[in-house]
Amino acid sequence: MPTGSVRNQGQLYYADNHWCDQVKKTRQKLAGICGQCLNRKVRVQTIDGHTYEGVVVGHDNTYLHLANTDARFFGPAAITTLVLFELLVITLLI
Numbered sequence: 363m364p365t366g367s368v369r370n371q372g373q374l375y376y377a378d379n380h381w382c383d384q385v386k387k388t389r390q391k392l393a394g395i396c397g398q399c400l401n402r403k404v405r406v407q408t409i410d411g412h413t414y415e416g417v418v419v420g421h422d423n424t425y426l427h428l429a430n431t432d433a434r435f436f437g438p439a440a441i442t443t444l445v446l447f448e449l450l451v452i453t454l455l456i
Contacts, residue, residue, distance in 0.1 A: 385447050389423055392446040396421035399454060404428070406444060407451040414442055415455065421446075 399418045406414045406428065416428030419441065426446060429439035 389446050392449060393421060393423050396426050403455040405453045405455055406449055408448045409450045
């Protein structure tokens with residue numbers, strides 16, 4: 363349902379307008395940062411405490427795509443897709 367729509371009696375959840383605006387700003391900021399990290403190795407920590415390492419192979423306004431850099435894998439790299447607004451820390455690895 364679009365932000366600002368009239369609430370329906372059957373709705374179970376209705377996002378707060380302030381929260382929606384904040385998520386959109388955060389997504390936009392993170393998409394820009396992810397663009398700067400394209401083809402670079404990063405470590406990402408989510409707000410739930412999960413940590414991932416990989417090479418940024420793509421992103422859009424919703425997702426970050428990391429290619430797994432684990433040496434145990436042979437053949438095509440496994441791709442991990444993370445939701446931008448769930449990210450807590452992105453660290454560039456050298």
